[in-house]
Each structure stands twice: as C-alpha cells, then as structure tokens.
Amino acid sequence: MVIAGNVGADHAIFEQGASAGNVGNDKLLEQKTANPVALLLSSAMMLRHLQFPSFADRLETAVKWVISESHYRTKDLGGTSTTQEVVDAVIGALD
Numbered sequence: 001m002v003i004a005g006n007v008g009a010d011h012a013i014f015e016q017g018a019s020a021g022n023v024g025n026d027k028l029l030e031q032k033t034a035n036p037v038a039l040l041l042s043s044a045m046m047l048r049h050l051q052f053p054s055f056a057d058r059l060e061t062a063v064k065w066v067i068s069e070s071h072y073r074t075k076d077l078g079g080t081s082t083t084q085e086v087v088d089a090v091i092g093a094l095d
Contacts, residue, residue, distance in 0.1 A: 003017065005045050005049065036090075044059040059094070062091075065093045066090050072086050
C-alpha cells in the first residue's frame with residue numbers, strides 16, 4: 001500500500017498508489033476485492049492538509065484498528081472480505 005500527496009503553492013492532490021499487478025486487473029473490480037486502505041489513508045492525509053487533524057486521526061485510528069484487530073481484510077492482507085465490507089468496518093470503527 002502506498003499513499004501519496006503532491007502539494008503545490010495553489011493546489012494539492014492526494015491519492016493511493018497502485019501496484020503493477022493491480023493496474024487493469026478486472027478481477028478486482030468484478031470480485032469487489034480491491035483493498036481500500038491506501039485510498040482511506042490518503043484521505044486522512046488530505047484531511048490533515050486541510051487543517052482537520054482530529055478527523056484525520058480518527059480515520060487513521062479506525063483503519064489501523066480494522067487491519068490489526070478485526071477480521072475484515074481483503075485477500076491481499078490475508079482475508080476474504082470485499083472492499084465494501086472493509087469500508088463498512090472502518091466506518092463502524094470511527095469513534
């Protein structure tokens with residue numbers, strides 16, 4: 001998982017990276033098993049850039065909890081969950 005942020009004088013963009021094995025992989029789309037963690041963490045990076053550190057902290061904490069403590073993980077993390085199940089678990093873990 002790779003997250004990235006490019007910040008200029010007037011604009012900023014935040015995104016998840018993609019591994020070469022996943023680019024154009026239609027099976028991830030069809031099976032709905034893409035790992036949403038990098039996108040969620042890049043969103044936290046954006047929130048921090050926009051001066052919402054408490055929201056960024058909440059999102060990062062929820063993502064980390066889901067990965068380490070829950071049973072919701074996509075296949076690349078050793079689980080069987082769908083993308084939506086992981087996202088729903090993160091939403092449920094927000095305090």
